[in-house]
Amino acid sequence: MDIRVQPATFDPGAEANAFTAASRGSGAVVTFTGIVRDTEAGTLRHLEIEHYPGMTASSIKAIAGEAVARWSLDAVLVIHRHGALAPGEAIMMVATAARHRAGAFAAADFLMDYLKSRAPFWKKEVRTDGADWVDAKAEDEAALSRW
Template identity: 60%
Template sequence: MRVSVQAEAFDLGTELAGFGSAGSTGAVVTFTGVVRDETGTLEALEIEHYAGMTTRAITEIAQKAQARWDLSDVLVIHRYGVLGVGAPIMMVATASAHRAAAFEAAEYLMDYLKSRAPFWKKEVRSEGAQWVAAKHADQDALDRW
């Protein structure tokens, strides 16, 4: 398992080299979240965090996924700082003997990272900046787990 909270961009190919290479791995699932501009006015997304707390919280979420599903490997990368539209924000990868466990664990990680990892996001637009509030849909996604 590897968890990284970083300002630097990451390369998917580099991060996945050797990931899930255990002989029992039959499935690797990856997800990459990118900054999206739903209204056409977003200039950047500013992501802030408290380093010690954030890494610890994400590690705990990843450990819970490993305990719930039979995973041979887990990778979570989450960026912070000022990110432009289209920039990768985060990446989750799970490896398991079977695809169902890998898919479910990846989805679980994404849902929990979205609502439980201690990041604060601010949308910067030409008309000003605004903190992003929690959405009911995020809590609904957690309720199924």
């Protein structure tokens, strides 16, 4: 299990290739990369991500451990950035490896839902006209009910 919470950029393709190469015994690898998007048509300067370092890493590690046990995963990678991120930058990546695709897909989806709604990150949109903290979205909360 590889959990990274970092300010540095990362190369999703290189991470996926390395993860896949290390998962040779698996039958399926699923990857997802989240990208900072400008939902206000060109007004987003950057997204600021804040967190409590020890709390965030241990929380993600615990939920990744739950995914490993629930779907018999061979490997998990979670990368989540913090700091100021510009539109178009990779903000996070999840990769799962399992013997079969159903487990790899379900676990990746589970982890993404958790990261979106429960991981201890706080996001602020800094726009050309001001800044606001991002509130939890009802659809993100509802997605958790599947698990």
